[in-house]
Amino acid sequence: MKRWWMIRAGDNNELIPVWKEQGIASIGWPKLGDPKQYQTKEEMISKADNVFSESKPKSRNSWVNQVWRFSREIKKGDRVITYFKEMREYMVGTVTESHFYDKSIGNPVYPNNVKVDWEEVTVERDSLSQAAKNSFGSVLTVFRVDDWGSEIEELVEHPFFEPDDTGDDEIVESEIIEDLVSKVLVMVQDKVDKLDPWQMQELIGGLLQAMEYNVKVSPKGPDGGVDVLAFKDAFGFEKPIIKVQVKHRKSSASAPEIQQLLGANPIEANSLFVSTGGFTSQAEAVARHNSVRLVDLEELVSLIVNWYENMPNEVRALLPLQKMYVPE
DSSP, X not given: OOOEEEEOOSSSSTTHHHHHXXXXXXXXXXXXXXXXXXXXXXXXXXXXXXHTTTSOHHHHHHHXXXXXXXXXXXXXXXXXXEEETTTTEEEEEXXXXXXXXXXXXSOXXXXXXXXXXXXXXXXXXXGSOHHHHHHTTOOOSEEEOGGGHHHHHHHHHSTTOOOOOXXXXXXXXXXXXXXXXXXXXXXXXXXXXXXXXXXXXXXXXXXXXXXXXXXXXXOSSOOTTOSEEEESSTTSXXXXXXXXXXXXXXXXXXXXXXXXXXXXSSTTSEEEEEXXXXXXXXXXXXXXXXXXXXXXXXXXXXXXXXXXGGSOHHHHTTSOOOOOOOOO
């Protein structure tokens, strides 16, 4: 099977003119020097750790992987595409010479080159399937797109071909968004899971504040079975009053722990039990019988995401999140 590569033309498509003029595709990271000087990827990683010491380890490893891939894996005869975002088109070409390091060709900031015979025919982004569009959306500079090579080839050979509108693209887009949201929520769960027990109490208190409750979070030490108290008024007279127990651990909360919350003061308050480790079946049965509201890690994260913007800044600092928009 023919190999297909996506190669980004710089940060802002600034390399497109020189690529077409010089018949090349190129990537940067000149501080690493000529990649061919390294016998192993580990040697290149060691160099990256030195010259990019201010950057995150994951970023350094990603850059090394891309430079290694570009210099070692792209071969003569491979097919290459790049996105011309101003025109919303993909340029398509064939590699005629594998990697060479030369700062005098093209842009000196992008000294890693391969020779490419770029074709005159381009592929409009709107003519691609939704699945292909999403696959091409990676933020990496160099990555394989073999699965969509035949689709690109067909559009190069028949540039005016208009695919049937079967509605498949909408289904694929919906599935991708659902998968993306699911993965993001799992990432937030992982972040919440790394908080210590006291930070978790503060987080629950901030969540209730976002819901317009006045909150009292218990200080470190014995709490009498209640970690957070929430009131609708500043003095705590107005009902509903909510008493909260927070268990932040791997093991499930048990029935006796639910009973302990029920017996804690104030007796007449509504009971909310948060357990990041979930609940035993016996605990769930006791909670149902006594109208105790149970919240596990998954539901907690959903609540946090829904109320995050209303949470106090000092609480949000415990769990920094940024807003992301996806098609509705």
